[in-house]
Amino acid sequence: MSALPVRSRAVATLITLRRSVTNQLVTVVAIISTLLVLVPLVAILGYLIYKGASSLNLAFFTHVPMPVGEPGGGMANAIAGSAAILGLASLLGIPFGIGAGVYLAEYARGTWLGAAVRFTADVLNGVPSIVMGLAAYALIVAPQKHFSGFAGGVALAIMMVPTVARTTEEMLATVPNPVREAALGLGIPKWRTVLSVSLRTASPGIITGCMLAFARVAGETAPLLFTAFGNQFWSFNLSQPIAALPLQIYVYALSPYDEWHRLAWAGALVLIVMIMASVTLVRIFANRGVLKGGH
């Protein structure tokens, strides 16, 4: 360095300075952006807890909605309706998804058919939920000529399939091959190996995937707008219009009544606590439940 003329040395120092300043600048920008992103999250959750908790009471869980203008009332029927629709969706979607995942992981590794199914599942995952609602409407509601909880359940089930299939596949891929081979070596047929060895070993991860899919569809409103449609009264009949929590929140939020806004906030808090609880449980499961290593 000392051999260089003074001018070049100055230029070199300047460049080094510029580089390190740029570096610092990027670091600062990255930190600020992260903080900036956490702001809406904290704002949403904070405001939701503040508004929701102050409007939440026992009546919310035990009463059905009151007519406009009368105070009180709750969303008991919406919570029950949501449970019914989600139960149906899980019943239809989860076995279907697990089956597809098993096929991808155990039967179709490295085949073109497997790649095609995987790709289709990923693409299906990105299809907007409102389109699922339209499809369920055209498939079930239009021929029957009336809205039904069943159609809503089918729409949500279709949305669950790709998520469940892909996580099942990924979790089965973590099961070490020697475990399978040991089972096959004992003369156990493949189907039994898959059921009682592969699936059982990967079960914590697969449960995680199912919970994630469940959490994702639990908050969906768009597919239910013209399938389940909503209902102001008690109903468990899946062949008729049925209330659902997200749907009720949507309707109440757009209404001009303060009392209904209050109920919408309470409903949103209940919904989000339900979803967050399942996501957090999933996190705990995923961190320690899955079979680690084994290779």
Next chain:
Amino acid sequence: MSEPETIPMPPKAPEQGASPTIIKTVVAQHDAGVKAAAVPSAPSAVRTFLQAKSSGRLADGAFGSLMLICALGIFAIVLLILFVLISNSRLSIHASGWKFFTSQMWDPVSGQFGALPFVYGTVLSSLLAVVMAVPLALAVSIFLLDICPKMLQGPISFLTELLAAIPSVVYGLWGIFVLVPIIRDQVGPVLLKYLGWTGLFVAPNFGVGMFTASVILAIMIFPVISSISRDVMRAVPVNQREAVLALGATRWEMLRIGVLRNARMGIIGSVILGLGRALGETIAVTMVIGNHPVILKNLFAPGYTLASVIANEFTEATGDLYLSALIEIGLALFLVTIVVNAIARLMVWAVVRDNAGSAH
């Protein structure tokens, strides 16, 4: 299972339809087992039990084809949706043809159906959302991968993932009661004052409109872009980073030359994936965009999107033509998101697969 009992265990494997590689390993394992635990004189106790439980080839075939049916069911779902949407929108396709997407008039009462305002609203709000979300998402990915202390990494990435878990309707609720007043009273005047000359921000600003919808969309697609671009950046081999660092690069130069350049395909893929999410987002947008089918440059003006017109008008649609026009909009949305997602997935795959072998 009709093979004679005298056949030893290893040759049985082919009967189970196992692949050659598995047989090889099975033999090896069996040999090891024999050495380790001596030969059990009557190994068939467990074996006969298991065999008695399983009815062999038939069950195997049945189970395999059941799984195959589930997998093919995914194709079937996509085809079924496509078929149902096309057959239900036939009326509108025949009535308007391509003019459907070029006409600006949306007037169901007089039977005029032009979807251009919705296309415009969808494209504009999604692009604005991407423009807002991408720099933030990349900055956060860089922060989490290279700057953040290890201890904070888990909690922060968990928090950003929580953003993805909040349901659309809750974003909408928050948007109506919190974001709209903020944009109307605080952000709006500032934008009007400094960016009013562009013509993009024109009074009056009611808080409900294209700009608010884009902000909500940006918050909603951020986790998608951030988590996938992080995966892609993580897939860049460590020796790429080390090579650049060894040349004396600063951290930013290392990220720019070693990581971002190598992962650019995947990052673009993640951005397109976010775009796909934004195009189809319904409820939150419907709640804050104002729902008025016009084409205006003004971002404070109310707009309308493809998804929100379906959500808003479907249950009130009277007449078959109106219904089928709305279903045609759904069909367009379906096809566009399929194409967008397919492109994005291919790009992400290209990066992750190429680097999967050599990563770390």
